[in-house]
Amino acid sequence: MLDIKYLRQNIELVRKKMAERGQAIDFDRFIALDSQRRDILMEVETLRNERNNVSKEIGDLKKKKADASALIAKMSDVSAQIKELDDRLRVTEEDLNGFVLTVPNIQHDSVTIGSSSEDNQLIRSWGEKPVFSFEPKAHWEIGENLNILDFARGAKIAGARFTLYRGLGAALERGLINFMLDLHIVDHGYTEVLTPFMANRESMTGTGQLPKFAEDLFKIEGMDYFLIPTAEVPVTNIFRDEILEEKNLPVYHVAYSPCFRAEAGSYGKDTRGLIRQHQFNKVEMVKFTKPETSYDELEKLTANAEEVLKKLGIAYRTVSLCTADLGFSSAKTYDVEAWMPGQNAYREISSCSNFEDFQARRASIRFRRAESGKVEFLHTLNGSGLAVGRTVVAILENYQQADGSVLIPQALQPYIRGIDRITL
RNA sequence: GGAGAGAUGGCUGAGUGGCCGAAAGCGAUCGCCUGCUAAGCGAUUGUACGCCCCUAAAAGGUGUACCGCGGGUUCAAAUCCCGCUCUCUCCGCCA
Numbered sequence: 001m002l003d004i005k006y007l008r009q010n011i012e013l014v015r016k017k018m019a020e021r022g023q024a025i026d027f028d029r030f031i032a033l034d035s036q037r038r039d040i041l042m043e044v045e046t047l048r049n050e051r052n053n054v055s056k057e058i059g060d061l062k063k064k065k066a067d068a069s070a071l072i073a074k075m076s077d078v079s080a081q082i083k084e085l086d087d088r089l090r091v092t093e094e095d096l097n098g099f100v101l102t103v104p105n106i107q108h109d110s111v112t113i114g115s116s117s118e119d120n121q122l123i124r125s126w127g128e129k130p131v132f133s134f135e136p137k138a139h140w141e142i143g144e145n146l147n148i149l150d151f152a153r154g155a156k157i158a159g160a161r162f163t164l165y166r167g168l169g170a171a172l173e174r175g176l177i178n179f180m181l182d183l184h185i186v187d188h189g190y191t192e193v194l195t196p197f198m199a200n201r202e203s204m205t206g207t208g209q210l211p212k213f214a215e216d217l218f219k220i221e222g223m224d225y226f227l228i229p230t231a232e233v234p235v236t237n238i239f240r241d242e243i244l245e246e247k248n249l250p251v252y253h254v255a256y257s258p259c260f261r262a263e264a265g266s267y268g269k270d271t272r273g274l275i276r277q278h279q280f281n282k283v284e285m286v287k288f289t290k291p292e293t294s295y296d297e298l299e300k301l302t303a304n305a306e307e308v309l310k311k312l313g314i315a316y317r318t319v320s321l322c323t324a325d326l327g328f329s330s331a332k333t334y335d336v337e338a339w340m341p342g343q344n345a346y347r348e349i350s351s352c353s354n355f356e357d358f359q360a361r362r363a364s365i366r367f368r369r370a371e372s373g374k375v376e377f378l379h380t381l382n383g384s385g386l387a388v389g390r391t392v393v394a395i396l397e398n399y400q401q402a403d404g405s406v407l408i409p410q411a412l413q414p415y416i417r418g419i420d421r422i423t424l
Numbered sequence: 425g426g427a428g429a430g431a432u433g434g435c436u437g438a439g440u441g442g443c444c445g446a447a448a449g450c451g452a453u454c455g456c457c458u459g460c461u462a463a464g465c466g467a468u469u470g471u472a473c474g475c476c477c478c479u480a481a482a483a484g485g486u487g488u489a490c491c492g493c494g495g496g497u498u499c500a501a502a503u504c505c506c507g508c509u510c511u512c513u514c515c516g517c518c519a
Contacts, residue, residue, distance in 0.1 A: 046487085
């Protein structure tokens with residue numbers, strides 16, 4: 001959520017920024033609501049002030065056993081007016097709030113303006129794409145041949161976009177989770193957290209999934225709970241409505257969680273394999289930082305995600321998302337894309353974002369400056385480290401052998417009982 | 425699932441419808457005192473949103489709201505009434 005005061009004072013800049021993001025937003029409505037709110041507020045506060053003063057007088061009169069009935073009658077009218085104005089104020093504030101909650105974040109000045117993912121800016125690439133003496137297979141074929149991925153059974157149990165892992169497939173997924181967690185905890189200094197996998201409406205609003213993107217979420221029927229689409233939601237909301245001490249920043253958290261996404265509107269896209277699932281596992285890094293360090297922290301966060309792929313020996317490239325691809329809450333996002341030979345393409349495996357104070361303002365996460373004692377919003381960042389299912393895809397496709405077996409990268413072997421190869 | 429108790433500032437904890445943004449204590453900050461430390465003394469000690477002042481911000485002045493959340497009664501609600509959420513205790517059930 002943008003700062004209303006900032007919005008009021010920089011309306012033309014915000015107009016321009018939103019136009020660059022391809023957002024058609026009716027800021028005139030905002031201006032009208034905003035001034036309407038202030039008009040009502042001034043009026044109602046004046047009346048309240050009168051009521052407070054006169055009520056005191058009434059109290060004094062009653063103490064002296066004097067007649068206060070004229071004043072009481074007058075205040076009765078004033079109270080009725082206040083009630084009416086309060087109702088109007090509430091409606092106006094709800095409208096205003098509803099409006100501000102649907103305005104995306106302002107992109108950082110370094111973000112390029114674009115119209116599609118074609119316009120994302122290449123930042124760097126790493127690693128060698130493997131060369132095969134045979135036609136590399138897609139992971140779904142490799143996984144089914146090795147009997148470690150069972151898409152038909154997954155669909156039987158739950159439906160399309162659910163997968164059953166078996167044997168070393170399950171072990172690979174589980175080993176990757178622990179490998180990634182240990183790397184971020186031990187080498188990168190993150191604190192592990194394990195959260196609820198459902199979150200309430202306030203939390204979903206805090207990180208920006210609601211109110212605008214309800215159709216992407218699974219909701220628990222009859223209760224105001226949602227399955228989390230990413231650990232970003234519970235981990236960022238750890239400090240919702242809290243004021244942290246400056247000396248405790250930055251906070252680095254890493255969490256494993258399953259992620260649940262309705263994937264509405266993605267029919268026909270990535271229908272085969274593990275790329276786009278209703279449920280997948282992810283290791284997520286979340287940072288709470290001071291405003292002045294958040295962009296340095298974004299670089300480090302992205303490097304932490306890339307490190308996983310380096311350790312696994314998988315080629316990748318890192319792109320800075322252009323305005324067309326940038327997520328609703330993000331000011332700047334780097335996507336790390338792993339090379340996937342079976343698809344002859346780089347595919348997103350991590351997304352690292354700086355939200356600046358956008359989520360912090362929604363979720364009211366603040367910190368107190370040690371020097372001045374002033375309270376201000378902190379900055380939140382997060383990034384996948386990594387999407388586990390897609391990492392399985394990358395391993396299967398990059399390390400597939402002519403005989404159909406798959407080698408396990410050395411760094412990962414301790415996490416799957418020392419096994420160095422998956423064979424039938 | 426059944427029965428009961430509770431929710432007040434950074435923390436503990438008072439609070440008879442009006443003098444309660446809220447006692448007291450603790451903690452914290454600043455100052456005094458002191459050879460140093462401790463003790464003692466004094467002052468300060470929330471957040472949000474308006475308005476005034478100001479080129480702007482800050483500071484300052486002023487107003488309003490906030491005692492778990494949402495309604496209601498009343499001239500006036502931390503206080504009375506209703507609903508909800510959460511916490512705790514006991515019983516039952518359960519991984």
